[in-house]
Amino acid sequence: MKALVIIGDGMSDYPLKALDGKTPLEAARTPNLDYLAKNGICGWTKNIPAGMNPGSDVAAMSIFGYNPQKYFSGRGPLEAASLGVKLKKDEVAFRCNLVSVKDGKMKDFTAGHISTKEAKKIIEKLNRTLGTKGIKFYAGLSYRHLLVMKAKSFGKIKTTPPHDITGKTIHGFLPQGRGAENLIRLMNKSEVLLHDNKTRATMIWPWGEGPAPRMPSFKQRFGKKAAVITAVHLLKGLGKTLGMEVIDVPGATGYLDTNYKGKAEYALKALKKNDIVFIHVEAPDEAGHEGNIKHKIKAIEDFDKYVVGTILKEIINSKLEIRVLVLPDHPTPIKLMTHTAEAVPFAIYQSQGRQGIQGGQGEQGIQGFNEREIKKAKLKIKNGYKLLGKFIGGKI
Numbered sequence: 001m002k003a004l005v006i007i008g009d010g011m012s013d014y015p016l017k018a019l020d021g022k023t024p025l026e027a028a029r030t031p032n033l034d035y036l037a038k039n040g041i042c043g044w045t046k047n048i049p050a051g052m053n054p055g056s057d058v059a060a061m062s063i064f065g066y067n068p069q070k071y072f073s074g075r076g077p078l079e080a081a082s083l084g085v086k087l088k089k090d091e092v093a094f095r096c097n098l099v100s101v102k103d104g105k106m107k108d109f110t111a112g113h114i115s116t117k118e119a120k121k122i123i124e125k126l127n128r129t130l131g132t133k134g135i136k137f138y139a140g141l142s143y144r145h146l147l148v149m150k151a152k153s154f155g156k157i158k159t160t161p162p163h164d165i166t167g168k169t170i171h172g173f174l175p176q177g178r179g180a181e182n183l184i185r186l187m188n189k190s191e192v193l194l195h196d197n198k199t200r201a202t203m204i205w206p207w208g209e210g211p212a213p214r215m216p217s218f219k220q221r222f223g224k225k226a227a228v229i230t231a232v233h234l235l236k237g238l239g240k241t242l243g244m245e246v247i248d249v250p251g252a253t254g255y256l257d258t259n260y261k262g263k264a265e266y267a268l269k270a271l272k273k274n275d276i277v278f279i280h281v282e283a284p285d286e287a288g289h290e291g292n293i294k295h296k297i298k299a300i301e302d303f304d305k306y307v308v309g310t311i312l313k314e315i316i317n318s319k320l321e322i323r324v325l326v327l328p329d330h331p332t333p334i335k336l337m338t339h340t341a342e343a344v345p346f347a348i349y350q351s352q353g354r355q356g357i358q359g360g361q362g363e364q365g366i367q368g369f370n371e372r373e374i375k376k377a378k379l380k381i382k383n384g385y386k387l388l389g390k391f392i393g394g395k396i
């Protein structure tokens with residue numbers, strides 16, 4: 001058996017007045033997704049466990065078949081993996097933003113989307129001046145970097161993501177807890193060091209800390225060889241952590257202009273060498289964050305036509321047994337312009353029809369891939385991480 005998991009980031013949504021009470025998935029023209037839903041098995045799955053932050057990293061962990069409550073150890077370690085930085089047992093990784101703070105307030109958590117080239121110079125300078133045996137900076141892209149520290153420099157600390165405090169006075173949001181003063185001292189020193197530099201970066205902002213996650217590789221856990229295609233570095237990091245092949249597709253931008261068709265073609269090619277390929281498309285989520293209905297519908301329609309359509313065309317005529325799971329990771333409702341932790345609709349389809357997968361509720365009578373139609377399905381996966389095992393095993 002070969003399998004494809006196609007993730008439309010943030011696709012699901014609420015009914016919108018502007019769409020006559022339809023959701024974007026319902027309003028969009030999606031013949032390929034609809035085909036999968038009509039001819040497959042549909043249900044609902046919840047990828048964000050109660051009490052956890054509804055991030056794409058947590059959701060992807062569930063989709064990949066790992067319980068985030070057991071394995072998620074922070075964003076920092078995934079960033080480290082995506083940069084190819086191997087954490088030692090006694091090290092903790094922080095995502096380290098370059099930010100603009102003005103008059104004590106968080107003015108811009110991206111430091112004006114600082115260029116990678118300028119940022120790299122700053123990170124080098126930080127390393128030269130503030131780096132020690134126990135403190136290392138690694139340059140990433142634009143404002144997104146990495147700080148690795150020896151874990152013994154602090155106990156349990158609490159940090160705040162800088163994008164959550166835009167416009168607010170930073171004072172109340174500095175790191176807290178045992179050993180936080182080490183980190184605050186480092187932040188203060190960075191502020192002095194960056195004083196008068198030519199960019200809009202005024203200091204570092206470390207957050208999302210954690211040790212290397214201890215997870216069995218995908219091969220160990222499922223006995224299958226897996227690959228992942230995504231433009232999002234966090235998900236690349238997760239893929240690397242799990243020992244998956246991480247495939248770069250030229251022109252994959254993570255936005256509306258992404259190379260949709262290329263992703264599907266690379267995925268089909270990767271399926272020759274792998275048992276299972278995960279394809280992640282970020283664009284619907286971005287449109288959700290913008291609160292732009294038109295963009296979201298366009299992203300969903302492009303996802304349907306170029307990603308799902310390209311794959312469906314190939315597998316419908318295939319003599320091989322190829323199974324497809326399609327789903328969002330979490331909703332990114334237009335109304336809220338951010339992620340929610342709610343369950344999402346999914347569809348499972350197998351080439352040559354339904355034989356080979358058991359489950360569902362018999363004839364579900366579902367006509368399309370959208371929230372209203374899939375409500376008819378009684379199938380609900382409470383712990384989203386359990387879906388992948390069922391999908392691979394063919395018993396839903």
Ligand SMILES: [Zn+2]
Pocket residue numbers: 009010055056057059285329330
């Ligand atoms: Zn997401």
